[in-house]
Amino acid sequence: MKKLAILSFSLLSAACAWTQGCVAIRQVAGMTPDLLFNNIQPNDRLILNITNRYFEAPKTYRGDEYITDTLVRNKLYTLNISALKILSKGWSLLLSVPISANSRRNYADHGGLQMPKHTTRAYGLGDIRFTAYKWLLRPRVNLKGNIQVGLGIKLPTGDYRYQDYFYRKADSAVLAPVDQAIQLGDGGTGITGELSAFYALTKQVNVFVNGFYLLNPREQNGVSNLKGRNPTALEIQNNTTVISVPDQYSFRGGATFQFQRIFITASLRYEKVPVEDLIGGNKGFRRAASIASFEPGVSYVMERTIAFVYVGLPFKRNIVQNAENNTTPAGFADYLFSFGAQFKL
Secondary structure (H helix, E strand, O other): OHHHHHOOOOOOOOOOOOOEOOEOOOOOOOOOHHHHHHOOOOOOOEEEEEEEEEEEEOEEEEOOEEEEOOOEEEEEEEEEEEEEEEOOOOEEEEEEEEEEEEEEEEOHHHOOOOOOOEEEEEEEEOOOEEEEEEEOOOOOOOOOEEEEEEEEEEOOOOOOOOEEEEEEEOOEEEEEEOOHHHOOOOOOOEEEEEEEEEEEOOOOEEEEEEEEEEEOOOOEEEEEOOOOOOOOHHHHHOOOOEEEOOOEEEEEEEEEEEEOOEEEEEEEEEEEEOOOOOOOOOOOEOOOEEEEEEEEEEEEEOOOEEEEEEEEEEEEEEEOOOOOOOOOOEEEOOOEEEEEEEEEO
16 A cells, blocks of 8 residues: 555656647646655655656647647657655755757747748756655655645746747848747746645555646846837737736646555646636736646556556647636647656665
8 A cells, every 4th residue: 555655656757737739838847645644764865857858849720629730840858867865754946947849849939930930949957846845744644645835936047038039031140049948947036835745545556636826926027028020009008019927727636556566656647827827917828728638657666666657648638818818829739748757766
C-alpha cells in the first residue's frame, strides 16, 4: 500500500500548468506531492527530478470551434530540473528550474497572407519556482491517505522580452518581441497555491486529486504585442498593444493501478487562463482559454529511480472573449508528450 502511495499522483507536475499552443498557460516546473510522501525516510532526503516535455500546436480554434490547421504551428520543448529537500514533520522544500526551446511559424506575424511563412524562436531559462509543502496528516501513520498543501513563489527569471526578426516586407525584417505563446516567462512575480490528496482503495488501486493556482498581481509586463508593426485603432481602444500577466490554474484527478513494478495512471486535467485575475487589473493582451485533457501514463519503479512516460490528449478546447478585446483565434495541441526520471540522491 505504501508503494502505491508513491504514485498516488502522476510523476509529472500534476499541480503545475502546461503551455499549450497559442494560449500562454505558462510552463512552471515542479514535482508531484506523491514523491514527497514516498521519501520521508531518514536516508532519502534529496530527490532530483528531470522531465522532458514536447508538443506541437497546429490546430486553430475560435471559441470552441475548430477552424484550420494551416494558419500557425507552435513547437515547444521544456526541460524541467527540480530538486526536492525532505524535512521533518511532513515538511519539504522544492526548487524547480525550467529551460525551454520554442518556435512559432506562420504568416500572420510577418505581414499577412501576401507573405510566406516565417519562424520565430525563443530559447533559454524559464520562470523558476520555489515551494514549501506540508502533509496535514502524520505521514508515518497515515499511509492509506493524506492531504498536502503547498505555498510558493514564482520568480520572473524567464526572458519575457525575447526578440526575433519579423518580416514585414519580403526584403526587410524588424527585431521585435516574439509572440506571448513562445516567450520564456510572463514577467510577473507570482504566488502559487497547491492542494493535493490521495486515498488507497486497495493495495493495487488508489485515487488522487490535485489543484494549482498561480496568482499574478502584475497587470501588464510592458512588452509589445505588435511584432514590429503599428497598432490598429481597435488594439489601442481595447488596451491590447501590451502583453498581460494573467493568472492561471489547473485541476487534476484520476487513479493509479499497480502491477508489481509498473504503475498505470489514468487521469483528467482541466486548465484555464481566466478572463479576470483575482488581484490586479485585466488590461493587456491575453488569450483567455480553457483546456480539458485525458492523461494516461506509465511508470517503472526501481530501487532508487523511477522512469515515466505520459501523454496529454486534449478533448475540449475553448478560447473565450476577453474583458478588453474580442475573441482571438488560438492554436492548440493534439497531444503533449512527457518523459523523464526521478533519482534518490
